[in-house]
Amino acid sequence: MSKHVIITGTSRGIGFELVKLFAQQGHEVLALSRNEKPVQALNLENVTCFPFDLGNVAAYKKVDDFIHNNWQSVDILINNAGALLNKPFSETGIDDFENVYRTNVYGVSELTRIVLPFMKTGSHVVTISSMGGVQGSMKFPGLAAYSSSKAAVIALTELLAEEYRDSGISFNVLALGAVQTEMLEEAFPGYQAPTTASEMAEYIFDFSLNGNTYYNGKLLQVSNSTP
Template sequence: MTNRKIVIVGASRGIGAALVELLHKDPMNEILAVSRNLNELERRFKKLDRVTVEQLDLTADVRQQATEIFSRFGDIDILINNAGLLVNKPFNQLNHEDISASYQVNVIGVMETVQAALPYLPSKGAHIVNISSMGGFQGSVKFPGLAAYSTSKAALCSFTELFVEEYKDTQIKMNCLCLGAAQTEMLEAAFPGYQAPLSASEMAEFIADFALNGHRWINGKILPVSLSTP
């Protein structure tokens, strides 16, 4: 018998895929795993009962796509906005598409996903966890080439604070985790050869536990989760 319904956006690989596998271990959890690559979602998760996969592209009509998907899934107790796009280019070489795609996936797509989720968040409460980056955390060390990525992740932090202000009289909680480096395809593509101190699964352990429990104590907060970045 399941009684906790969890949506993971950006679940086809990396930290998101590790989150699905980890959270599936608890028979209480029913999981909706979404991203663009439906074949990969099916390949990874088809053997797992209590995991449904759906295609969602954060670059277009996000609110409409997500509304249709969520209407099939029903109530959402936990929503983890994990999908992300990292463009690594010197500032002067960033074109309009690089900047707008970064903001579309990392900020606008998240905001519209949350809008679509609102009707499905139960009145007893829900926890929304936004996955940001240490690059978007105020005062952290910054890296050249990440102006589009890290400013968009900073906007995601800001959205978290603004959402919580508007929903402070409800049982909906939202927090934002600013991750340090974890070994994934995104990291390898952006920083070839760099060895992160954590695997995707190790990072997912913290995120899963926080998503399940953190909102009992914490709401509207921007939290650094990093072994690597000052």
């Protein structure tokens, strides 16, 4: 049965691969990214995309209007977009933290808040975090803003699962290890990850469709390597 799926961060990496997977299986996809051109170039008839910046408060009305006018309901929200900063902590000021948190925390929170009224029993919110945000995991210098933001959305997911427990909507968070993406190259130049973006997208695709049968308010560590 076709589902209505919203995915953020779709211009490259895992998000881009997820759009293709859901579209190929006949689902309706709203692909959100600041750069809509890569998804537009796929020319998939069951995919809608328009430029969307998680840090722009006014942009959320476009999403609300689209759902209201075209779908009326949302089955899956995948909060995949992420902003990375690799910078020594001594040089990381308030503006740096705000820029990272605006996408990785505030953006996740606000988009989820906008989409929730359109969700019903059986819907699934999946947020992509990082092993760097998991308490007790190995940490890396230079990633203070990024990793702490990824820890924040883990706590947010647990809280939302509790607050919406009676709604039948599930909230889960996946802490990813190293995946060969442009973002990984920015964080760890030259490092070769054992997992490709398309392989991880396959896992997230399956989890988004089926994971809420078994999990709610859970953090799953999806990692076979360090970083």
